[in-house]
Amino acid sequence: MLIAEDVVKSFAAKDQAAPVLRGVSLSVSPGEFVCIVGRSGSGKSTLLNILSSLLTPDAGSVRYKGRDLAAMGEGERNKLRATDFSMVFQMHHLLPYLTARENVLAPFLSGLRPVSAARRRQALACLDRVGLADKADRLPGALSGGERQRVAIARALVTEPGIVFADEPTGSLDGDTGGQIMDILSRLNADGLTVLMVTHEPAYAAMASRVIEIRDGRIAAAH
Amino acid sequence: MNILTIPLRNLRRKLLRTLLMIAVFSIGVASVTALLELSKAVGESLEEKLAAYGANILVTPRTETLSVSYGGMALGDVSVDIRSLTEDQTIAAINGIHHKDRLSAVAPKFALLTKVGETPVGVVGVDFDQEMRIKSYWHAQSGDLRLGEGEILAGSEAATRLGLSPGGQVVVEGKPFTVSGVLGPTGSGDDAMLFSDLHALQRAAGRENRVHFVEVAALCSGCPIEEITEQLAAALPGTDVKAMGQVVKSRMMTVEFVERLAVAVSGVILLTACVMIGLSVFSSVNERKNEIGLLRALGYSKASIFTLMSLEGVTLGLAAAVVGQAAGFAASSRLMALLDLGAAAPTFAPAQFAAVFAAVALLSVLASLPPALAAARIEPSQALVML
Numbered sequence: 026m027l028i029a030e031d032v033v034k035s036f037a038a039k040d041q042a043a044p045v046l047r048g049v050s051l052s053v054s055p056g057e058f059v060c061i062v063g064r065s066g067s068g069k070s071t072l073l074n075i076l077s078s079l080l081t082p083d084a085g086s087v088r089y090k091g092r093d094l095a096a097m098g099e100g101e102r103n104k105l106r107a108t109d110f111s112m113v114f115q116m117h118h119l120l121p122y123l124t125a126r127e128n129v130l131a132p133f134l135s136g137l138r139p140v141s142a143a144r145r146r147q148a149l150a151c152l153d154r155v156g157l158a159d160k161a162d163r164l165p166g167a168l169s170g171g172e173r174q175r176v177a178i179a180r181a182l183v184t185e186p187g188i189v190f191a192d193e194p195t196g197s198l199d200g201d202t203g204g205q206i207m208d209i210l211s212r213l214n215a216d217g218l219t220v221l222m223v224t225h226e227p228a229y230a231a232m233a234s235r236v237i238e239i240r241d242g243r244i245a246a247a248h
Numbered sequence: 249m250n251i252l253t254i255p256l257r258n259l260r261r262k263l264l265r266t267l268l269m270i271a272v273f274s275i276g277v278a279s280v281t282a283l284l285e286l287s288k289a290v291g292e293s294l295e296e297k298l299a300a301y302g303a304n305i306l307v308t309p310r311t312e313t314l315s316v317s318y319g320g321m322a323l324g325d326v327s328v329d330i331r332s333l334t335e336d337q338t339i340a341a342i343n344g345i346h347h348k349d350r351l352s353a354v355a356p357k358f359a360l361l362t363k364v365g366e367t368p369v370g371v372v373g374v375d376f377d378q379e380m381r382i383k384s385y386w387h388a389q390s391g392d393l394r395l396g397e398g399e400i401l402a403g404s405e406a407a408t409r410l411g412l413s414p415g416g417q418v419v420v421e422g423k424p425f426t427v428s429g430v431l432g433p434t435g436s437g438d439d440a441m442l443f444s445d446l447h448a449l450q451r452a453a454g455r456e457n458r459v460h461f462v463e464v465a466a467l468c469s470g471c472p473i474e475e476i477t478e479q480l481a482a483a484l485p486g487t488d489v490k491a492m493g494q495v496v497k498s499r500m501m502t503v504e505f506v507e508r509l510a511v512a513v514s515g516v517i518l519l520t521a522c523v524m525i526g527l528s529v530f531s532s533v534n535e536r537k538n539e540i541g542l543l544r545a546l547g548y549s550k551a552s553i554f555t556l557m558s559l560e561g562v563t564l565g566l567a568a569a570v571v572g573q574a575a576g577f578a579a580s581s582r583l584m585a586l587l588d589l590g591a592a593a594p595t596f597a598p599a600q601f602a603a604v605f606a607a608v609a610l611l612s613v614l615a616s617l618p619p620a621l622a623a624a625r626i627e628p629s630q631a632l633v634m635l
Contacts, residue, residue, distance in 0.1 A: 121261065
């Protein structure tokens with residue numbers, strides 16, 4: 026489904042290229058729950074961003090369903106992110122002036138055509154899947170941190186993506202709330218959703234079907 | 249819900265800032281509207297007042313001169329082919345030109361030289377109503393300022409020279425006329441002349457329906473005097489139509505100055521308002537970089553981001569266009585009353601409203617362009633750093 030081959034990435038720092046990824050290869054199959062773990066600065070978030078098409082690798086390739094992301098035009102990559110790829114960030118990044126349901130519908134607000142009633146029902150169903158159907162009309166300011174992150178997960182589900190990329194989705198939450206988020210992701214994965222998650226919490230990584238450890242820009246272990 | 253939802257909700261969320269921005273831009277639009285309405289009214293008022301101080305176009309029969317010399321001695325120029333004009337045809341032709349609505353007065357004249365007793369004097373037959381439109385400065389030094397059938401108005405010098413006073417009798421071309429009044433000094437050639445009713449003088453001279461020249465006062469605001477002159481010349485073959493250059497020039501300069509001043513001040517105000525809109529959108533882009541990055545990560549194209557940010561500026565601009573124009577009309581109405589511009593009143597023209605609306609929308613887009621482009625250039629990877 027998603028295959029990365031020999032991915033290399035550097036960032037410029039003080040007129041020098043600082044290598045972050047030094048040739049990473051991995052693959053994700055449909056329905057898998059893959060966790061990328063590693064210490065801060067190991068390159069795990071950079072890898073996730075490259076895999077989700079938000080960053081372009083300096084060398085190597087990333088293929089999704091056989092197509093090289095680097096060979097796609099910007100429009101195709103936008104479309105990919107709007108349909109097949111979904112993101113959940115460490116911070117919920119909800120739009121503060123939209124209700125929970127409207128935030129879930131945000132991926133559909135990029136055009137002049139009004140959002141259909143079917144999409145609205147779909148958004149409510151996604152909120153229901155994360156246990157927030159009764160708070161659909163609340164603004165983010167009226168929700169707790171955990172609830173906001175659950176709305177962000179519902180937003181990631183509404184496009185019925187092929188794969189959800191989650192970058193430390195429990196990073197800003199306390200232990201109990203983080204556990205609830207992980208339970209939701211596990212349940213969604215059990216329903217068939219492919220999840221690729223970055224975390225540095227060993228307990229959460231243990232809930233994944235496969236764990237890839239990144240160290241110094243390389244895969245140090247996979248099990 | 250669609251792409252409009254995001255900018256509209258964001259503007260509603262920052263209601264105070266939105267209202268302040270609309271107020272600032274509205275003041276700009278209102279000032280421009282009021283200035284344009286005022287300049288139009290002041291221009292027309294000035295034109296009417298200026299037109300009352302004389303004609304600016306002279307229609308005379310075409311004459312040709314012949315230089316005569318004999319034996320090497322110049323004997324001077326001799327006018328040949330002197331014609332008078334036919335009154336009814338000339339007046340009809342003048343009132344039939346395309347810009348006829350821009351003519352404030354058409355004053356025909358029939359002039360003759362006669363003797364009162366033994367003293368030679370010029371008598372001019374005029375259409376009194378039309379004459380008063382271009383000579384509102386006439387006033388009666390004694391008697392009445394009127395010119396009925398069989399009456400004469402005497403210029404101040406002529407009255408002194410001929411010993412005329414109101415109620416006195418004058419015989420012109422064998423017909424008796426009563427002096428209705430004596431004009432106060434004007435400092436012009438009028439002081440030495442007698443004035444009678446045009447048709448009465450024509451009949452006395454046995455030359456009905458003839459005039460020697462016609463003075464025309466044209467309102468020049470918004471219409472080039474050259475065009476009126478050309479139209480008159482085309483309508484009156486065999487005549488010379490001359491715009492009185494200096495008079496026209498000074499009137500046009502006065503009116504144009506008012507208009508140019510209004511345009512310049514409007515430009516400065518609008519430019520300031522545009523900068524304000526641009527700064528507002530710039531500030532919005534800076535505050536919302538995370539949001540823009542998120543939307544890009546959700547698959548929004550650069551065009552969508554550009555549209556989102558532009559729509560904020562355009563919404564502010566359009567709201568200001570409506571509020572500003574309404575306020576501008578109200579302000580101009582009040583100012584016209586304060587400036588004593590007579591019957592002048594702002595006129596609501598749907599086409600003008602639409603034009604201002606479109607212009608403000610365009611200006612808002614232009615003002616929002618740099619920040620909206622900057623927002624559209626934010627790459628998801630840049631946003632990632634912030635996220």
